[in-house]
Amino acid sequence: MRHPQRPVPPPDDAEPLPVRGNLPAELNAFVGREDELAEIDTLLRGSRLVTVAGVAGVGKTRVAARVATLAEKRYCDGVWLAELSSVHDPGLLEHALMEALGLIDQTSRPPRVTLAEHCARRRLLLVIDGFEHLVDACAPLVRDLLRRAPGLQVLAAGRRPLRVDGELVYPLAPLTEDDALDLFTARAAAVRPRFRLADTGRETARELCRRLDGIPLALELAAGRLRALTTEQVLQRLDDRFRLLTGGSPSALPRHRTLRTAIGWSHELCAPEERLLWARLSVFAGQFDLEAVEYICSGSGLPADSVLDVLDELLAQSVVVREDTAAGSRYRLLDTVREYGAQWLRATGDAERLRRRHRDWYLGLATWCELDWFSPRQAEVAARIDSELPNLRRAMECSLESADEVHLAQYLAGTLWFYWAGCGHLSEGRHWLEHVLEEDTPYDHSRLKALWVLGYVAVLQGDPVGAVSALQECREEGERSGDAAAVAYAVHRTGCLSIVTDDPVRAEELLRDALARYREIGELNSNVLMAQVELGMAVAFRGDLEAAAAICAEVREICEDHGERWALAYALYVLGYAALESGSTGRARRMLGEALSIAHTFHDLLGTVLALELLALITAVEGDALEASTLHGAADRIWPSVGLPLFGSAHYGRPRADCEKRARAELGDARYETQRRAGRLLEPADAVARALRTGADGSSASEQDPGEDGGAEGAPAGGTHGGGGGTRRPAASRTAGRGGPELG
Numbered sequence: 221m222r223h224p225q226r227p228v229p230p231p232d233d234a235e236p237l238p239v240r241g242n243l244p245a246e247l248n249a250f251v252g253r254e255d256e257l258a259e260i261d262t263l264l265r266g267s268r269l270v271t272v273a274g275v276a277g278v279g280k281t282r283v284a285a286r287v288a289t290l291a292e293k294r295y296c297d298g299v300w301l302a303e304l305s306s307v308h309d310p311g312l313l314e315h316a317l318m319e320a321l322g323l324i325d326q327t328s329r330p331p332r333v334t335l336a337e338h339c340a341r342r343r344l345l346l347v348i349d350g351f352e353h354l355v356d357a358c359a360p361l362v363r364d365l366l367r368r369a370p371g372l373q374v375l376a377a378g379r380r381p382l383r384v385d386g387e388l389v390y391p392l393a394p395l396t397e398d399d400a401l402d403l404f405t406a407r408a409a410a411v412r413p414r415f416r417l418a419d420t421g422r423e424t425a426r427e428l429c430r431r432l433d434g435i436p437l438a439l440e441l442a443a444g445r446l447r448a449l450t451t452e453q454v455l456q457r458l459d460d461r462f463r464l465l466t467g468g469s470p471s472a473l474p475r476h477r478t479l480r481t482a483i484g485w486s487h488e489l490c491a492p493e494e495r496l497l498w499a500r501l502s503v504f505a506g507q508f509d510l511e512a513v514e515y516i517c518s519g520s521g522l523p524a525d526s527v528l529d530v531l532d533e534l535l536a537q538s539v540v541v542r543e544d545t546a547a548g549s550r551y552r553l554l555d556t557v558r559e560y561g562a563q564w565l566r567a568t569g570d571a572e573r574l575r576r577r578h579r580d581w582y583l584g585l586a587t588w589c590e591l592d593w594f595s596p597r598q599a600e601v602a603a604r605i606d607s608e609l610p611n612l613r614r615a616m617e618c619s620l621e622s623a624d625e626v627h628l629a630q631y632l633a634g635t636l637w638f639y640w641a642g643c644g645h646l647s648e649g650r651h652w653l654e655h656v657l658e659e660d661t662p663y664d665h666s667r668l669k670a671l672w673v674l675g676y677v678a679v680l681q682g683d684p685v686g687a688v689s690a691l692q693e694c695r696e697e698g699e700r701s702g703d704a705a706a707v708a709y710a711v712h713r714t715g716c717l718s719i720v721t722d723d724p725v726r727a728e729e730l731l732r733d734a735l736a737r738y739r740e741i742g743e744l745n746s747n748v749l750m751a752q753v754e755l756g757m758a759v760a761f762r763g764d765l766e767a768a769a770a771i772c773a774e775v776r777e778i779c780e781d782h783g784e785r786w787a788l789a790y791a792l793y794v795l796g797y798a799a800l801e802s803g804s805t806g807r808a809r810r811m812l813g814e815a816l817s818i819a820h821t822f823h824d825l826l827g828t829v830l831a832l833e834l835l836a837l838i839t840a841v842e843g844d845a846l847e848a849s850t851l852h853g854a855a856d857r858i859w860p861s862v863g864l865p866l867f868g869s870a871h872y873g874r875p876r877a878d879c880e881k882r883a884r885a886e887l888g889d890a891r892y893e894t895q896r897r898a899g900r901l902l903e904p905a906d907a908v909a910r911a912l913r914t915g916a917d918g919s920s921a922s923e924q925d926p927g928e929d930g931g932a933e934g935a936p937a938g939g940t941h942g943g944g945g946g947t948r949r950p951a952a953s954r955t956a957g958r959g960g961p962e963l964g
Contacts (some may be wrong), residue, residue, distance in 0.1 A: 240298030241301075242298075242300055242301055242320065242322065243289055243292070243300075243301055244301070252399030252402055256283060256390075257286060259390065260287045263390060264287065268373045269376070270375050270390060271387055273380060273390070273392065276437070278392050279395075280378065280379075281349050282436070283392060284349060288301070288375060294345075295343055295373075298345075300322075300344060300345070300346050301347045302316060302319075303349050304348065304349065305353075307613075310354055311655075312648070315648045317335055318647070321338065323338055324644035324645075325862075326646040326825060327647075327860075327861065327862065336365055336369060339369035343372075344371065344372060345375060346372060346373070347377070348362070348375070351376060355382060359383060359384050366384070394433050395434035395435075395436060395439075396434065400430075404425055404439045404442065415446065417451075421452075428442060431455070437554065441539075443538070445537065484560070486537065492521070493522055494534055494537075496521050497531065499562075499564040500522070500570075503565070503571075503574045504558075506552060506610030507607050508550065508551055513551070541553070541554065545603075546603040547604045547606070547608075579614075579615040582614075583631065585604075585612075586635045589601045589639075590638060593638045593745075593786070594744075594745045595782060596783025598642075598783075619632065626659045627664060627667065628666070629656040630657065630669070630670040631666035631669070631670075632656075633649075633655075633670050633673070635669070638746065641677065642746075644822070644823040644824055644825060649673075650674065650678070657671065663698075663700075665706065668694050668703055671690045671706075671710075674686075675687045675691035676713045680826065684721060687714075691717070698710060704740070705741055708734055709747070711734040712738075715731035715734055715758075720869055720872070724758040724762050724871065728758040732755065746786050746787050750787050752772070753787060753793075753794055756769075756791070760797060760798055760801070761871040765798040768797075772792075775788075775791040779791060789824070789831075790815070792811040795811045797875075799811060800837065809838050812831050812834050812838070816908060829859055833852075833876050833879070835914070836849075839851060840879045840883050840886075845883040848883050849891075849892050849895035850895050850896070852880065852896055853896035853900040853902075855899075855907075856896065856900050
């Protein structure tokens with residue numbers, strides 16, 4: 221088997237490139253390991269796959285992140301960290317890597333294909349951390365990506381190698397005695413700002429570091445105890461605990477036993493209620509918040525009103541880590557600490573009760589978020605679900621373990637429709653929806669909801685066969701059981717399918733039927749507004765622009781009353797389409813600019829590319845064929861991640877075809893293709909920024925026309941898409957909002 225190619229590093233004097241990626245900022249100083257960092261960096265310069273391996277707590281994650289940070293400027297497409305410790309289902313591995321890379325693919329393609337295509341044309345470093353429990357799935361995935369993406373390098377951190385051809389393994393040893401002392405001193409000073417090591421205290425601390433074998437996690441746990449103890453007392457108590465807690469497998473490495481001892485010793489030094497909370501916190505996956513802790517972990521031995529104080533003690537002792545996120549203050553347990561707590565929780569016999577309590581909390585959270593989606597808090601809801609996704613996954617996994625509780629998993633997967641469809645997670649949504657529907661369960665409301673949501677996701681992915689199957693089953697069983705809401709949603713989403721398959725007459729019939737059903741049952745939410753938007757588009761496709769604008773103007777008013785942004789983006793899209801068709805390019809640009817801002821903020825590729833296509837046409841109509849060609853090319857780059865361009869629809873495709881016709885006529889085939897290729901090189905975020913700048917101040921964002929001395933050129937076209945004249949006018953609001961991923 222051919223080994224991966226050695227990457228060619230850029231010259232040392234090369235101009236630094238803009239850095240992209242998602243590496244978190246370091247919250248405290250990195251201490252020591254200069255030699256190890258240099259050695260790993262040397263390996264990374266000569267191999268496409270380097271794995272930093274070592275025992276739990278030895279600092280693999282921190283070292284890998286530090287190496288990646290120091291190497292950032294060598295990767296023009298960024299350094300991206302994928303933390304896999306909270307991913308338990310191998311089937312979600314590819315989704316987790318897509319999420320880490322910031323990829324949103326709403327098609328029905330396998331995620332592996334999307335990953336390979338994304339990496340194939342980029343030079344980037346992927347840092348994979350905490351993969352050891354997924355090694356059987358992770359190794360072939362990494363092998364496949366490396367084969368298909370010559371510009372990709374992988375830096376892995378785990379307790380074992382991946383065993384992939386070409387892999388270089390760097391065994392990470394514990395800290396040297398001097399580095400261990402420096403780390404202990406630095407962390408102790410963070411706990412006690414006036415902490416200083418006198419000569420006698422230095423020897424005591426050095427002995428403590430030796431007894432902890434220089435394992436960073438053990439040192440940090442020990443330093444955390446200095447809040448209440450002296451270094452001498454820590455060493456004395458540690459000595460006692462070593463004699464007590466050196467159990468486990470006789471064949472286990474001494475450092476493994478030492479780390480367990482260090483954690484166990486820290487555990488023993490906790491008060492009883494702190495040990496109890498530590499064990500109960502192990503039920504969480506990833507991050508969690510205070511409200512969840514108070515509900516799930518309170519109870520016998522731990523009153524709800526004492527949880528905050530006990531949690532604060534665990535924070536002070538570095539058992540729990542605090543992280544500030546877009547969703548507010550969050551907490552998490554280090555993996556090794558969580559595993560230790562889980563063992564204690566199982567020993568108490570309370571693990572199953574806590575898991576169900578955890579599941580119930582996240583069922584309630586999803587229910588609240590679905591209701592709050594139809595409000596001004598859509599941005600908060602999206603951020604909350606982003607941060608809670610590992611716990612929501614665990615809640616679905618818990619419910620799937622019992623045949624009597626599968627309906628709860630179906631309920632949860634269906635309730636998250638707004639996240640799957642509204643925040644660009646169609647691929648993972650389809651994974652869960654199909655998974656929870658595999659079990660043969662009664663056609664209750666939960667199963668029917670999962671069916672129509674599955675049909676909805678299939679429509680957005682351009683899978684009419686899958687959509688028809690799920691929606692027809694939902695409608696038939698909903699009619700049989702008398703579930704009027706399920707029938708209304710099935711009819712609605714079947715109307716969506718009709719509009720994207722170029723049957724606007726049938727789409728209008730179905731969407732009017734669905735809206736009547738919604739009114740009959742008193743339903744008003746984002747889905748209902750989207751049905752009105754889709755009706756407006758069907759009417760527009762049939763040529764009645766005035767009626768379409770009236771329908772979407774009503775939606776816009778309702779959205780503004782309720783603070784809704786998701787449906788608003790698509791109402792603005794239809795209004796912009798109607799304005800363009802009627803010759804009002806200035807009004808069309810203002811509406812589409814706002815729609816584009818909303819869609820992009822929501823990571824909504826479909827809404828983004830639809831608005832971008834129409835803005836390209838407006839730009840051509842206003843006479844800037846160069847810029848129109850660039851935006852057209854930028855849209856070309858986005859469509860493969862959404863699905864079949866413009867759904868293969870003649871109605872959706874007409875503005876795109878008109879834009880191309882105008883630009884080719886203005887520039888000629890060669891210049892048009894050159895500019896379009898330049899547009900394909902733009903990242904989606906750059907394309908959005910460019911489209912919003914174009915026309916904002918009466919100027920063009922066009923790049924210099926390749927091969928010409930002048931910039932953007934071409935006299936204003938002699939008409940709009942609808943036949944009237946037009947000149948460039950200022951674009952309106954570019955404020956960020958929230959939007960969703962579908963029209964139809």
